[in-house]
Amino acid sequence: MTDNFWMDKYPPGISSEIHPETYRNIQSVLRVSCERFASKTAFSNLGRSLTYHELYELSGHFAAYLQKHTDLKPGDRIAIQLPNVIQYPIVVFGALRAGLVVVNTNPLYTAREMEQQFKDSGARGLICLANMAHRVQEVLPATDIRHVVITEIGDMLSMLKGFMVNAVVRHVKKLVPAYHLPHAVPFRKALSLGQGEILTETDSEPNELAILQYTGGTTGVPKGAMLSHRNIIANMLQCRALVGSELRDGCETAIAPLPLYHVYAFTLHCMVMVLIGAHNVLITNPRDLPAFIKDLRRHRFTCFVGLNTLFASLCHNQAFRLLDFSALRSTFAGGMALQLATAECWKEMTGCAISEGYGMTETSPVVSVNPFQRIQPGTIGIPVPSTLCKVIDEQGETLPVGMAGELCVKGPQVMLGYWQRPEATAQVLDADGWLKTGDIAVIQADGYMRIVDRKKDMILVSGFNVYPSELEDVLATLPGVMQCAAIGVPDEKSGEAIKLFVVPRPGTALTSEDVLQHMKDNLTAYKRPKYIEFRESLPISNVGKILRRELRDEELIKLRQRSKVVE
Structure with missing residues (x-):
């Protein structure tokens, strides 16, 4: 397969190449969009809307706070x-404008997971939700973090509404465990302090590190994929090019239920949608379907970004089916394989086909992506512009069209490497x-690709990567466990779903409840596992x-066998 193979695989009007040098860095993307779409809504959440002008102003205040009221320097890592x-978006763009490297962190991490990521990244700053501050207190002494900013759910709402929301979250729902971080700075105070300062805008080099996004890579303990400004900008332009005229500048309202700390949602909502001046409707808790659907009723949404699990849940929700989908023009799926039954149900219900794509943190x-002009169900589409793909055999030889092999990718969006792991990078x-x-x-x-299997042992739960070795390492610390998988x-x-196999030590009375509690704690x-099976032994190789x-x-x-019985 030659590089020319891909030249004629794109629909009419879509170029096979993009130019990452169009923007020098992420700061320049933000600046241009905020000037161009100043009066349009950029993000909204819980009834609060933020225009592009306000986004630029507030992110500037936060950047100035970081520059003038901390000792953080360009290149330092800051966990969000x-x-x-x-x-x-205020925090992430503020950090980038201050020249810092963003470390996206799952707010639901346990203390053990937080400590591991903070230590590995060498993060010196942290912005977190008050709901997680008790875990921060626990791990902080073991990390290099010296600056902590704490925000609450209602901090960007009006004074009265914000007070009420925060009070309900704290005292009624009791979702903020007690914590003691006397040196932490409240988010509102950080913005106020930054407002009184003059920001020195940084001008990052295209190949400078912008985002440290953690992933398990191909095996084992999570590693930080180093994504440069050029990497992120290239992928932004690639996505924009392939969806063509489906996304109209300054006209889209995009529903954002997937977490922005996940690179899929980050690139689509904080980069692609910001580039075109879209209104991003942030959904804080998509699992709360009644509240989610109530939010959707407030907007004539034109774009929906999700994954198979979410689409399937919504398709079976009667209240969702009654929504007005007349404005919906584009739906994107990623993060996990899209099931054909789900895709068909979504199209029948909304009148909008789902464009499935493929990607990875790296x-x-x-x-x-499947171009909207030529969606081919059951495939992951064609490579985005300026991207080459090939499949190889176990010896590394390129295989011809139609043969299954390990997928390899080359393009300007490919990471710089894994953070401080040259050997893992070389692999x-x-x-x-x-x-x-x-x-x-x-x-x-025809250039379309299909994923037929995973070489890795990775488990994919609702679009999130789960690595067996991490689960086994945690379970092995439970007294009474001899072997596990x-x-x-x-x-x-x-x-x-995750299934654990456990071989107890002789003479121990280990129960499923013991295992579940241990995994929940860590x-x-x-x-966490959905199934647990105890065995006397596990299959092993000769080594x-x-x-x-x-x-x-x-x-x-x-x-x-169960399927045959049902038949």
Whole structure:
């Protein structure tokens, strides 16, 4: 397969190339968009709207606070641990304008997970929600973090409404455990302090690190994928180019239920949608479907970004089915495989087809997308412009069209490498810029691609990567566990669910409740098992390695047998 193979695979009017140098850095993207769309709404949440002018002004205040009231310097890492609230874009763009490197962090992490990421990244600053501050207090002494800013859900609302919302969250719902961080600065105070200062705008080099986005990579403990300003800008322009005229400048209202700390939502909502002057409706808790749907009723939304789990839940919700979808023109799916039944149900219900894509953290994240002009269900589309793909065999040789092999990607959106892990980087990224994805794919003659299997042992739960070795390492610390293994099993709701196999030590009375509580204490919710099976032994190789694949195969056989019984 030659590079020319891809030249004629794009629909009419879509170029096969983009020019990342169009913008020098993310700051310049923000500046241009905020000038161009100054009076238009950029983000809204909980009834509060933020215009592009206000976004630029407030992010400037926060940047000035970081510059003048902390000792953080350009290149320092700052962890942002927030859900989808209006503070997020203010903080993330403020940090970038101050020249800092953003470390996106899941606000639902346990103390152990937080400590691991903060220490590995070397973060010196942190912005978090008050709901998680008690965990920050626990891990702070073991990290390099010296500056903490704490915000509450209602901080960007009007004074009265904000007070009421924060009071309900604290005292009625009791979602803010007690904490003691005497040196932490309230978010509102940080903005006030920055407002009185003069910001020195930074002008980051295109290849400077912008985002440190943690992922498990191909195996094991989460690693920080280093995404430069050029990486992010390239992917922004690639996505914009491939969706063509479907996204109209200054006219879109995009629903944002996926967490912005996830690179998929970050690139789409904080980059692509900001580039075109869209209104991003931030959904703080999409699991609360009644509140979510109530939010949707307030907007004539034109764009919806989600993943299979969310689409499936909404398709079966009667209140959602009664919404007005007449303005909906585009729906994007990523993060996990889109099931055909879900895609068909969504199109029938809304009248809008879903464009499925594929990506990974290491590619900022989008690799391929189904162009709206030519959606091909069951595929991940064609590579975004300026991107080459190939599949290789076990020896690294390129395979012809139609043959399954490991998918490799080359393009300006491919990461710089893994943070402080040159050996791990060398395992997936070669000298010519080809990234091994670890996924098995087929490239069709028409350029569309299909993912047929995963080379990794990774488990994909509702779009989130879960790595068996991390689960096994945690479980192994539970007294009474002799051997254990974690695998993913098919699940209608989340795509995959986690199943643990446990071999207890002789003479111990280990129970499922013991295992569940231990995992709950040490892992965030999506990493916890749905099934637990106790065994006397596990299948092992001749060198003593537990064979997870055999366990998965056993589960698939059981599933087929159950299906036959039902038939």
